[in-house]
Amino acid sequence: MINTALSSFGAQVVLATSSDENHPPENILDGKTETFWLSTGMFPQEFIIRFPDNMKVSLISVHSFNVKHLRIEKNTLEEADKFQVMAEKEFEQTENSLQTNDISVDGSHATHLRFLIISGYDHFVSVHKVSVEA
Amino acid sequence: MVKLRARCILVGDAAVGKSALSQMFRSDGAHFQKNYSMTAGVELLVKPVNIPETSDSVELYIYDSAGRETFAEACEKMWGQPSVVCVVFDISSLASFNSCSRWLQRVRAHCNGLQVPGVLVGNKSDLSSRREVEETTAQDWAQSQGLQYHETSAKEMENCDAPFLSLAQAFYTLYQERRQMIQTLG
Numbered sequence: 001m002i003n004t005a006l007s008s009f010g011a012q013v014v015l016a017t018s019s020d021e022n023h024p025p026e027n028i029l030d031g032k033t034e035t036f037w038l039s040t041g042m043f044p045q046e047f048i049i050r051f052p053d054n055m056k057v058s059l060i061s062v063h064s065f066n067v068k069h070l071r072i073e074k075n076t077l078e079e080a081d082k083f084q085v086m087a088e089k090e091f092e093q094t095e096n097s098l099q100t101n102d103i104s105v106d107g108s109h110a111t112h113l114r115f116l117i118i119s120g121y122d123h124f125v126s127v128h129k130v131s132v133e134a
Numbered sequence: 135m136v137k138l139r140a141r142c143i144l145v146g147d148a149a150v151g152k153s154a155l156s157q158m159f160r161s162d163g164a165h166f167q168k169n170y171s172m173t174a175g176v177e178l179l180v181k182p183v184n185i186p187e188t189s190d191s192v193e194l195y196i197y198d199s200a201g202r203e204t205f206a207e208a209c210e211k212m213w214g215q216p217s218v219v220c221v222v223f224d225i226s227s228l229a230s231f232n233s234c235s236r237w238l239q240r241v242r243a244h245c246n247g248l249q250v251p252g253v254l255v256g257n258k259s260d261l262s263s264r265r266e267v268e269e270t271t272a273q274d275w276a277q278s279q280g281l282q283y284h285e286t287s288a289k290e291m292e293n294c295d296a297p298f299l300s301l302a303q304a305f306y307t308l309y310q311e312r313r314q315m316i317q318t319l320g
């Protein structure tokens with residue numbers, strides 16, 4: 001389902017630290033890279049995606065701009081209040097195109113994915129699309 | 135509607151009036167501390183600023199830092215990544231003006247090469263009879279560093295909002311520029 005909008009599977013963004021009503025966090029899950037969520041200043045920044053059920057995750061693909069250091073955490077239905085680090089990555093800077101990063105993870109199940117943007121290459125960073133492969 | 139957040143690093147020599155200025159701004163002129171009470175570390179003040187003619191705002195997180203050299207290192211550890219910078223001197227003290235370039239360098243060392251809007255503030259404009267720094271001198275140096283220059287008097291409640299409003303506005307402009315740029319990428 002790497003090319004499908006996560007929102008059509010009932011996934012939702014349940015928390016985001018920034019909001020510009022022209023660039024809401026739902027834009028991350030609509031499957032389009034034209035629309036984006038834009039952070040509105042200071043780090044860290046985070047958003048949390050909730051799946052309707054436990055979901056198997058083996059690859060996470062992120063389209064973004066000016067994100068530097070990203071950490072991804074997950075939890076499961078069984079242990080809802082405990083987030084575990086799944087992956088941590090330093091993205092390369094791009095000039096005139098989006099950053100595209102595929103992050104392989106262990107294929108375990110998750111109900112929430114938490115994306116923690118620890119630093120950026122600019123004051124403001126954007127996330128255009130997150131997709132997940134089972 | 136958008137609410138931005140900016141980390142504003144406030145620096146300058148001891149006793150130039152950084153705390154007085156930021157407290158006047160935060161309290162809308164209700165609070166001027168006449169007796170000097172040295173800042174030993176960093177004091178955080180938060181205030182939202184509305185951007186004129188929009189429904190948007192910038193929330194300023196002001197890091198009022200100690201001017202005393204003994205605290206400098208501890209202060210720097212708390213700055214994180216600055217969004218905007220405010221360097222203050224006392225117009226009746228040439229020494230405090232001469233320190234500004236060192237203060238600015240210190241903050242810029244934490245900016246990771248990012249463009250960080252800044253202002254230079256000549257405070258204590260009420261002490262004009264003892265003025266040691268001419269307005270044009272300060273203005274010229276500010277311009278050479280890409281800073282906006284403002285003169286204030288925390289004591290007389292003169293112009294205290296101006297430096298912070300101009301920082302908020304500059305950060306807001308930067309946001310709009312970036313937003314437009316990113317819009318062309320997707």
Ligand SMILES: Nc1nc2c(ncn2[C@@H]2O[C@H](COP(=O)(O)OP(=O)(O)OP(=O)(O)O)[C@@H](O)[C@H]2O)c(=O)[nH]1
Nearest residue numbers: 149150151152153154168170173201258287288289
């Ligand atoms: N005349 C006059 N005095 C001022 C003004 N602003 C501040 N002061 C006085 O200057 C002294 C120092 O002010 P502070 O605001 O504590 O200075 P500071 O820059 O925060 O000093 P540190 O915390 O040690 O770095 C106090 O006695 C204030 O009352 C002003 O605009 N005019």
Ligand SMILES: [Mg+2]
Nearest residue numbers: 152153172173
């Ligand atoms: Mg102080």
